[in-house]
Amino acid sequence: MYIPLINHIEKFISLDENETQLLRDALQFKTLKKKENLLHAGQICHHQYFIIKGCCRNFIINDKGNEQTTQFGIENWWLSDFLSYHNERPSDFYIQAIENSEIIAIEKIDMEDLLVKVPKLERYFRLVLQKAFGASQMRIKYLYTQSAEERYHFFNDSFPEFTQRIPQYMLASYLDFSPEFLSKIRAGKV
Amino acid sequence: MYIPLINHIEKFISLDENETQLLRDALQFKTLKKKENLLHAGQICHHQYFIIKGCCRNFIINDKGNEQTTQFGIENWWLSDFLSYHNERPSDFYIQAIENSEIIAIEKIDMEDLLVKVPKLERYFRLVLQKAFGASQMRIKYLYTQSAEERYHFFNDSFPEFTQRIPQYMLASYLDFSPEFLSKIRAGKV
């Protein structure tokens, strides 16, 4: 059940038998029902989560009480509140399954221990974070330069597999506009 | 002249004499005049930059031909286009000095070599990226939940040292509104 993660890691570095075993020992496997939370706002985020199967999201609840999705994750993607994790401060985010999902959780204390025993993995996580941070720079670029309609079409063209899986109101909030406006874009009434 | 970086690294890991020397050998020191570019859109970003003294920014030029600042950096901060760096694809970003600055550049080829010789540094860069990505998650949260005026006051309260150093029109574009609107916020005419 840990194979997808091991495969993902081996795209970046190679592990021997012993290292793979140490890795396995640090991991926890979880199955999640749709809408089940991995993290609740107010909690310290003690884990990083790797999605084996399914689809999850990060979201916040804004001042008006609406959920605002800030990030999606599907297979082979890591999710966490990295600042809460890093500083061990309460999070503002929820992490929630959008579909029934299977995920791997690694707890910070086990992660730190694992990284001492298998320092090669520092490289893997550095590379994952480098890509993620780079993607986040691009995301800010698109938020700053594209109109709502452009962001919608760009997202659909870039990630067609997502559009099928996530409710529109979540996509609207991720793209930073209202669900009503998304309806209008789709109907060509903009 | 590399002391500030070595101090920064030693907040996260410790290096012996030999490792410090290998590090020094990989670094390039540069002085920059105000408005000088470290990266020009269209180029592949082959470096990561650490600011010793001064102030720099990432920006793009949007469809209307306006500069849009997406990131600021001051002392002890790393700047790069991490996706261009990672994938070795042309960048959409400019990296530019806002003040006369002193920076350390490390070229990707030297970085990779250094990380093989001093694998401990993988940990340093992982931790730097983890913090940066976490900060970026928070930034998206604020962009999504705060009004223009709230973003301005929040930025001023959180980073008072910046407001003195950067022109308002750059701050306005970083906060994702027009310079004219920033004038109105400051005048209390909103």
Added chain:
DNA sequence: GCAACTTCTTAAACTACTTCAAGTTTTTTT
């Protein structure tokens, strides 16, 4: 110390998007 350039301000007209409210369709539960 003047000229040239850069940055900031103001106000009026405009627009991309939100909000509200009601109705329809789809999905889930029993």
Added chain:
DNA sequence: AAAAAAACTTGAAGTAGTTTAAGAAGTTGC
């Protein structure tokens, strides 16, 4: 199969921000 809940659509009214244009103030270079 019915009932309940969740998700989507539509249109009218409102607003947070942009755009344009002109002038004022501040900086920099020679």
